Amino acid sequence: MFKQYNMNQVILPLDMERKLHKDDIAFTIHEMIEGIPEEAFEPFLRETGTPSYHPKMMMKVILCAYTQSVFSGRKIEALVQDSVRMMWLAQGYEPSYRTINRFRVNLHVQDLLRECFVQFRSQLVEEKVIDQEAVFIDGTKIEANANKYTFVWRKSTERHSQNLIEKSNTMYEELLEQEVIPAMERESSDELSTEELQSVVNKLDDHIEDFNQKIESSDDTAVRKQLRSDRKKPKEYQKQFKDFLQRKQKYQTDMEIFGERNSYSKTDHDATFMRMKDDHMRNGQLKAGYNVQLATENQYALAYDVFPNPTDVRTLIPFLDRIENDFFELPRYIVADAGYGSEQNYQDVHENREREALITFNTYRKEKTKKYQKDPSNSANWAYDEEKDAFTCPNGQQVSFLYTSQKKDRYGFTRTVKVYECEDCSSCPLRAECNKRQSGRNRRIYFNPTWEEQKAYIREQLSETKTGELYGQRKIDVEPVFGFLKANLRFSRMSVRGTDKVKNELGFAFMAVNLRKYTSKPQKVSGRTPYHSQKKDSDDQKMIIRTFFYS
Known part of the structure; x- marks a missing residue:
């Protein structure tokens, strides 16, 4: 005997929630987003045009998709149409992939994500999952959504720019010697500015136009031939200076994009070329990427930020500022590896923030060896x-x-x-x-002396039992989050471009890691009952109506 199975029978469950398991991740997502204050959603309100989807629904849908390792807008759209949990979170709406993509790169979404992390951390504190004694900081490099070979290097740009300055100055002096153009007032004797190069081009255009008029007005073949011959040299200068002007503008734009960096990608100007662990050419080839900084406790991502620096040492101070301003108050201990050890960082943590820095320095392990000591x-x-x-x-x-x-x-x-x-x-x-x-x-x-005192302090701190064990916990606290993000969630490359958009996507990704971990095992709950454990009132119960049609 078989169970009843008939494709001509239509089943219409009106409440998708009843199709979900009581511990489904969708309930946790729903509870967290509903806990965000209503004021945070006000920037999305519009007084004109068609009413937009509620940002709560969009946040839930995108977060749920990221927990399922779905990062493409088109795949998220398909998931809304196929997945029961996504149907329940969307409550029957089916936003298109364009709507999904536009929403997740919206600048106001950063504030919503920040509220998510603040709300999630408060929940962990309330349930005593984290003790707020220390915060563990580390960084990882994630590949940008950019071509591997679209690099622009600062040194190369500076070298070509200097060659252009020398050539343009030399050719300008030649034009003055040959009396092709009159001398002009220059802002600097070292180089020609873009305005001055444009002025030279305009004067050469006028000079060439004079030749053209003389050629057209002359009927003598020999004279016309001589005029054309005399016109060749100014036309060559004109072509050269037009090229100088374009290159000068390009180099200035490149230097503005560089900022303090040494490289950028033509595909994603905010991405910097860094050395990744996965070397696709096995020759030390660099890739366009972002330096992602993360603060964790008990293997939960509590704060994050994105930096263009390939190294970690200069990211600590701005990252701590970001944590204090946007996420939470710093605990007593700041724990990080030797990549963050510097005199400036120690001074900032101890004096400015009045916290304890459990951060080693580059030679910490080397100084313990017998070879170094003897x-x-x-x-x-x-x-x-x-x-x-x-x-x-x-x-x-x-x-x-x-x-x-x-x-x-x-x-x-x-x-x-x-x-x-x-x-x-x-x-x-x-x-x-x-x-x-x-x-x-x-x-x-x-x-x-200051650096030596700081190193002596760090040695003393790490030699004590409590602080030594706390530092030893760093590897098993922050590294698993990166491992879960890249290996389990399969998030190893950005799908958006630009720092602001990348921050949004990383916020969704890290929160997805948190939700997956939070729902994977029972948590200690104190003082309240999670959403998916609450019982609904009888008035809220919905009947499942099945309508049978027979052919």
Whole structure:
């Protein structure tokens, strides 16, 4: 005997919710979006035109699609038509892929996503899933939606720009010597501006037009032939200066797009070429991408941001500002790996934010090795006399204080360095090993007291039981989120272009990771009942009506 099966029988369930499992992820998405204050949706209101879809519905649909590893607008549209949970979240509406794509790149969606993260974190705190003692920070590089070979490099642009300046100046001087055009007032003697290049082109156009009029007005073949011959050189200059003008404008545009970066992609101007772990050519080829910074606790993504920097060291301070301004108050401990260790970062965390930095530095592991600790040429192993303010080298020579130097990097941060110099290295038996980089003079030591104090503080913190265990938790807290995002969710490449749009998409992706983790195992609930566990009143119950049609 078989169960009843008849394709001529039409079944019309009016409540899609009853087709979903009680622990379905759609209920969690619905509860979170409904918890966003109504004021956050007001920027989407329009007084004219056709009424738009409610942003709550659009947020739920896109978030649900991302949890199912569906990132394409067309596939999301198809999912709304096929998936029961998507039908329930959309409540019968079927937005087109154009509507979906326009919504998820809307600038106002950033505020909605921020509200989602704030709401989600408050829920985790309420349920005591996170303890707010520390925040774990790390970064990853995600490939941009750009062609791999559309790179523009700053050094190349600067070199070509300098060649253009030299050629244009030389040709301008030739035009003045040949009295082809009159001299003009220049803003700078170093280079011709775009306005000045345009002026040269206009004057050459007038000069060539004079030749054309003379040629047309002359009936003498020999004269006309001579005029055409004289016109060739100005036309060549005209062609060259038009090319100079176009290239000058292009180089200026390139430099504006670069900003502080060294490269950008022609496909996505906000993307920077970085070294990815997945080397498609296996030769160190760079790819256009974004440096994504993430703050986590208990393997939940709590805040995120996007930066064009290939390295992490200069992203920490702006990322912490972003967390404090838009997401939550920083906890006591800021935990990150050695890629964030710098004097400026330590100073910002300790002095400006009054927090504890559990961040190692680049040489932390190296300094623990026996080779480093027994190296006689390493000044860190030399004895120091605080009264004399001098070191003693392995040969017994005194390395005395010489002067204090202030070093400012290209980003404006100033470091104070004390310089010490050895008395006499001429007859030292360790000279070849100790003074390799300073041959021809006595050995010098560049000592940064602030940096050394910071490193000593970090060593002390990591040697303690509590803080050492807290730092050791970093790898098992933030790395799994990236692994889930790229491996399980299969989100390894952006589908939109531009920093603002990329931020929106990453917000959906990280929240999808959170929702997948949150619904994968039962959570400790305190003080309230999740939406999908609540019982509806009898007035809200809907009957499932089945209508049978027989042929």
